[in-house]
Amino acid sequence: MRLWCQLKTCPAIWLSPLIVLIVAAQVQGRVSPFADPYVELDAANAAAVVGILAPLAALMGGIDGMHLRRAGHLMWGTARPRLITAMRPPLLTAGITSLFAVLGIFYHAGTVFVRPGFVVITVVVLTAWCLFGTGLAHVLHPALSLPLGFAGCYFGMMFARSTLDPDWIRHLTGFWVTAMDVNTVLSERAMVASGVFAAAVAAAGLLLLCAPWTRAPHLPRSGWKRRVTLGAACAGILAAGVAAAAPTVLTLGPTPLEERANETICRSESPVVCLWPEHESKLEAVSKTSAEAFAAWQQFGITQPVSISEYPAPNALDLHVSLLSRDEDIAASLAYATLLRLGCPVRTVDQQHEFARVSAVLLLESGVTLAPATLRTAERDAGAASAAEKAAVVREYLAKGAQSCTP
Numbered sequence: 001m002r003l004w005c006q007l008k009t010c011p012a013i014w015l016s017p018l019i020v021l022i023v024a025a026q027v028q029g030r031v032s033p034f035a036d037p038y039v040e041l042d043a044a045n046a047a048a049v050v051g052i053l054a055p056l057a058a059l060m061g062g063i064d065g066m067h068l069r070r071a072g073h074l075m076w077g078t079a080r081p082r083l084i085t086a087m088r089p090p091l092l093t094a095g096i097t098s099l100f101a102v103l104g105i106f107y108h109a110g111t112v113f114v115r116p117g118f119v120v121i122t123v124v125v126l127t128a129w130c131l132f133g134t135g136l137a138h139v140l141h142p143a144l145s146l147p148l149g150f151a152g153c154y155f156g157m158m159f160a161r162s163t164l165d166p167d168w169i170r171h172l173t174g175f176w177v178t179a180m181d182v183n184t185v186l187s188e189r190a191m192v193a194s195g196v197f198a199a200a201v202a203a204a205g206l207l208l209l210c211a212p213w214t215r216a217p218h219l220p221r222s223g224w225k226r227r228v229t230l231g232a233a234c235a236g237i238l239a240a241g242v243a244a245a246a247p248t249v250l251t252l253g254p255t256p257l258e259e260r261a262n263e264t265i266c267r268s269e270s271p272v273v274c275l276w277p278e279h280e281s282k283l284e285a286v287s288k289t290s291a292e293a294f295a296a297w298q299q300f301g302i303t304q305p306v307s308i309s310e311y312p313a314p315n316a317l318d319l320h321v322s323l324l325s326r327d328e329d330i331a332a333s334l335a336y337a338t339l340l341r342l343g344c345p346v347r348t349v350d351q352q353h354e355f356a357r358v359s360a361v362l363l364l365e366s367g368v369t370l371a372p373a374t375l376r377t378a379e380r381d382a383g384a385a386s387a388a389e390k391a392a393v394v395r396e397y398l399a400k401g402a403q404s405c406t407p
Contacts, residue, residue, distance in 0.1 A: 065137025200241020
């Protein structure tokens with residue numbers, strides 16, 4: 001079949017407006033709630049479109065298989081090998097669908113320099129389910145194969161992500177919706193596991209695709225017995241794919257995330273400030289605010305740390321900022337991190353009240369003006385206290401120490 005003839009009958013061409021609409025809705029609906037552009041998060045959110053496109057790819061693959069079955073290309077002699085003749089339509093369909101999905105990833109991330117894993121897994125998963133749908137259409141009637149391929153893929157994607165236990169099963173589908181932040185990245189182990197399972201899905205599809213012209217002596221010639229045997233073989237292939245992928249993700253939790261590598265950009269002053277590349281423009285503001293804040297807090301016995309970092313280093317003070325952080329926001333983050341490191345863990349309501357009061361004292365001493373409309377009772381008490389009372393509140397809180405706090 002010529003390429004032009006395949007394009008005229010390709011379901012991905014006819015359904016391209018729907019595919020574009022799905023990708024656009026996913027990109028617009030997954031706008032990052034954070035003000036900062038984080039390529040990893042944006043790419044992961046856009047790649048989640050595979051959860052909707054994969055069932056559609058299985059359906060379109062089934063339409064390709066229906067066309068091949070009705071035309072009889074796999075039963076009669078062809079100029080090309082029959083497997084190549086059978087694979088060209090679903091691969092064309094998967095290629096067009098993957099193109100729209102990958103363009104959506106690039107658009108949402110704002111760059112083509114995303115992790116290759118997002119692109120590779122998206123293409124592999126869509127291609128695997130398209131081949132599976134095509135193979136299913138070769139052995140079952142279209143009235144059964146089309147809804148079965150679509151519904152099986154859809155419910156597999158959705159239920160594996162939300163309801164199936166143990167947790168590692170949800171990492172095999174390539175459909176990730178995660179609570180990622182700037183400190184985390186998608187685990188490569190989840191990507192590898194998804195690729196392994198997608199390969200098993202593709203292998204099952206190829207088995208079904210070869211079945212109409214295969215004359216293996218161990219396969220029954222009766223129609224229903226042949227279908228049962230093929231179904232059992234496909235189930236075995238999928239089970240083997242799960243068994244091969246499971247060891248890779250067994251230790252992952254409910255979300256396939258792992259700690260981001262230390263890629264911070266540092267400013268060598270006192271203290272040393274290290275921020276993620278996305279926050280490089282805030283280096284000067286953080287250095288200035290931290291120097292002023294710790295100079296004001298020395299009267300309470302709070303010493304300046306050696307380094308302040310967004311990466312959780314052992315001897316560094318943890319800091320969380322964004323591109324919209326003002327000086328008072330940076331000071332609040334510094335006060336919060338300092339009290340968590342030196343003071344008591346916040347567990348009870350009384351401890352929360354005391355924590356808020358001490359935080360307000362530190363912010364006031366660092367020059368931050370607290371808006372009256374947003375003040376809580378503890379913060380009003382801190383604002384009305386004298387200098388001696390403020391110092392006593394902070395010193396008493398820090399003197400308790402994390403070891404002497406009652407849970």
